[in-house]
């Protein structure tokens with residue numbers, strides 16, 4: 001098996017263009033499982049872990065640019081304030097070993113409907129920066145997932161970074177699994193309040209062929225919240241929000257849970273996270 005290990009980004013793009021038969025590998029926490037179980041037999045690997053710039057992040061004009069090599073552990077330690085929803089989700093991924101190797105870009109590369117980074121990225125309105133020798137383009141997170149474990153990358157493209165807007169409001173992430181750690185989500189939900197634009201962002205995980213938002217629910221909750229007066233949110237409002245989130249899902253029955261359970265769980269997660277986020281927003285003013 002060929003192993004190509006570029007140390008600079010331009011070289012990585014050239015190799016990607018010349019050798020589309022090489023499978024990109026970042027932390028390897030998905031790739032190596034597939035190789036070990038013989039689910040994938042690529043001609044070789046394009047190892048991106050030696051491209052140093054990918055492991056860095058920066059903030060510019062209210063947007064956090066997270067390099068494709070940034071791990072969950074880095075997100076937890078460095079970005080808890082700037083991207084709180086993604087940091088919450090990162091804390092739930094696998095074990096410390098997985099979080100030390102696994103990357104947000106690798107999650108996007110695998111594009112699993114159950115990927116934990118996806119709901120907070122959708123809720124925050126993230127954009128994926130992808131590049132090839134032909135040039136670079138930005139893809140909205142809600143246009144990035146195109147099918148079960150399929151994303152919008154062209155064969156010669158690589159993910160360079162993820163751009164996550166700083167929403168300036170509370171964010172939440174909640175996940176249901178069969179146990180507390182090392183678990184694939186049965187259902188998950190990300191929520192972000194965008195106070196400056198009076199918007200609510202959502203992300204549904206593990207309950208549709210792709211991660212997706214719940215636009216009708218976003219509109220309903222944003223219209224009901226008392227953004228200026230910060231009055232408490234009514235139980236009926238968050239219950240309705242939960243129903244609309246569940247309506248936006250398209251779950252299946254599988255070994256991890258039934259479609260009916262997933263819908264129910266999502267409604268509960270959505271109502272709870274909306275209450276937590278709004279309470280936090282109200283407390284910010286009081287403090």
Ligand SMILES: Cc1cc2nc3c(=O)[nH]c(=O)nc-3n(C[C@H](O)[C@H](O)[C@H](O)COP(=O)(O)OP(=O)(O)OC[C@H]3O[C@@H](n4cnc5c(N)ncnc54)[C@H](O)[C@@H]3O)c2cc1C
Pocket residue numbers: 023024025026027028029030031032033048068092093094095098101102103104105106107108109110114115116117157158159160182183184185
């Ligand atoms: C024990 C265990 C527990 C896990 N728990 C969770 C969990 O709780 N939640 C969760 O969401 N996931 C979990 N995972 C899955 C995995 O850790 C994540 O999907 C992780 O984000 C993958 O990142 P990586 O850097 O290891 O990707 P890799 O395995 O290196 O790559 C994954 C995919 O992305 C592609 N890729 C990587 N980088 C790029 C790039 N820059 N451009 C284009 N394509 C790229 C690869 O070709 C491959 O298709 C778990 C895995 C294991 C083994």
